[in-house]
Amino acid sequence: xxxxxxxxxxxxxxxxxxxxxxxxxxxxxxxxxxxxxxxxxxxxxxxxxxxxxxxxxxx
Numbered sequence: 723x724x725x726x727x728x729x730x731x732x733x734x735x736x737x738x739x740x741x742x743x744x745x746x747x748x749x750x751x752x753x754x755x756x757x758x759x760x761x762x763x764x765x766x767x768x769x770x771x772x773x774x775x776x777x778x779x780x781x
Contacts (some may be wrong), residue, residue, distance in 0.1 A: 724750050725762045731780060732767035739765055 726746055743763045750761045771781035 723760045723762060724754060724756065725764065726750065727764045727766060729766045729768060731770045731773055734767075 728742070728746070742765070746763050747758050747761045750756065751758055769781070771779060773780045
């Protein structure tokens with residue numbers, strides 16, 4: 723059973739996260755030859771102040 727974890731900053735709409743889960747599930751199924759029922763996707767949301775890029779905080 724594949725378990726995919728995605729960490730991103732909080733605040734995206736529920737519909738956007740739903741589409742992301744569907745796209746990840748579809749890609750994993752095609753790549754690994756498995757079924758959607760066996761694919762888990764976990765989205766972890768962090769406040770922007772907890773994330774940084776290029777040495778700078780996002781917030």
